[in-house]
Amino acid sequence: MSDHSERPSGIGPGYQFDTKYYADKSPEPCPWAKDTPPFKRYGNPIAEIELPEPETTGGAGLWETIARRRSQRRFKDEPMSLATLSQLLWATQGITGSEDGSRFRATGSAGALYPNETYLVLNNVEGVGPGIAHYNVRGHSLALIHEGPLGQACADACLGQRFCATCQVVFAWGAVVSRSAQKYGDRCYRYLYLDAGHIGGQLQLACVALGLGSVNIGAFFDDEVNKLFGLDGVEETVVYLTAVGHTAGR
Numbered sequence: 151m152s153d154h155s156e157r158p159s160g161i162g163p164g165y166q167f168d169t170k171y172y173a174d175k176s177p178e179p180c181p182w183a184k185d186t187p188p189f190k191r192y193g194n195p196i197a198e199i200e201l202p203e204p205e206t207t208g209g210a211g212l213w214e215t216i217a218r219r220r221s222q223r224r225f226k227d228e229p230m231s232l233a234t235l236s237q238l239l240w241a242t243q244g245i246t247g248s249e250d251g252s253r254f255r256a257t258g259s260a261g262a263l264y265p266n267e268t269y270l271v272l273n274n275v276e277g278v279g280p281g282i283a284h285y286n287v288r289g290h291s292l293a294l295i296h297e298g299p300l301g302q303a304c305a306d307a308c309l310g311q312r313f314c315a316t317c318q319v320v321f322a323w324g325a326v327v328s329r330s331a332q333k334y335g336d337r338c339y340r341y342l343y344l345d346a347g348h349i350g351g352q353l354q355l356a357c358v359a360l361g362l363g364s365v366n367i368g369a370f371f372d373d374e375v376n377k378l379f380g381l382d383g384v385e386e387t388v389v390y391l392t393a394v395g396h397t398a399g400r
């Protein structure tokens with residue numbers, strides 16, 4: 151039987167200890183977790199943009215797509231179509247099935263809770279932006295929540311990584327902590343990041359399949375990035391981003 155009597159020192163070992171499952175000990179309940187709706191919806195956005203229907207058949211072959219995946223950090227200055235953006239959103243968080251009242255999405259999620267909300271920094275997308283939008287999963291639409299160019303602010307918030315300003319769109323995933331914590335307690339801090347990793351990985355493959363370039367971003371100033379999307383960094387906090395666009399090479 152594993153020993154769970156003594157918490158090790160250090161933030162890493164301490165985190166592993168606090169979030170472990172044991173056969174003979176239930177995870178601590180989360181006293182601060184609250185009932186959280188499964189979908190986030192902005193009440194009065196600047197605009198609500200319907201997205202074109204995504205393709206759900208055909209597309210590039212999987213093995214070739216995997217073989218061609220490489221991070222791309224240089225982008226051409228030309229707009230991305232709304233149809234392309236729609237396809238990427240569907241490929242990452244689109245609803246692909248339902249069963250007994252639950253809706254399932256393009257990537258898996260611990261407990262099918264889908265805690266990560268999708269935000270976009272729209273630098274150069276046909277017919278929308280520049281600005282910041284939130285993906286309304288249920289309606290497959292965008293809520294424009296800020297108007298004005300923020301690509302450079304995003305680059306600054308991502309440790310000066312310039313491609314955030316030169317790409318067509320930056321995807322950012324904000325984890326609604328309570329949505330997962332209400333079931334998993336502190337163990338949710340494992341699942342929020344694992345879920346986001348799946349989403350970012352799938353986005354990169356979808357990009358390759360569409361002839362686009364992308365690079366995942368784990369290096370960012372948390373407070374600055376959260377501020378960009380109006381998140382408090384505690385109840386909801388950005389865990390991962392990906393810059394996407396028309397590639398001009400690596």
Ligand SMILES: Cc1cc2nc3c(=O)[nH]c(=O)nc-3n(C[C@H](O)[C@H](O)[C@H](O)COP(=O)(O)O)c2cc1C
Nearest residue numbers: 219220221222223308311347365366367368369370
């Ligand atoms: C979790 C994670 C975080 C990353 N963060 C960054 C980043 O902040 N900036 C960057 O330029 N690349 C970032 N990358 C991309 C890696 O540098 C890249 O995946 C790695 O060099 C392997 O190259 P490849 O993706 O072309 O195969 C990140 C990748 C992952 C998976």
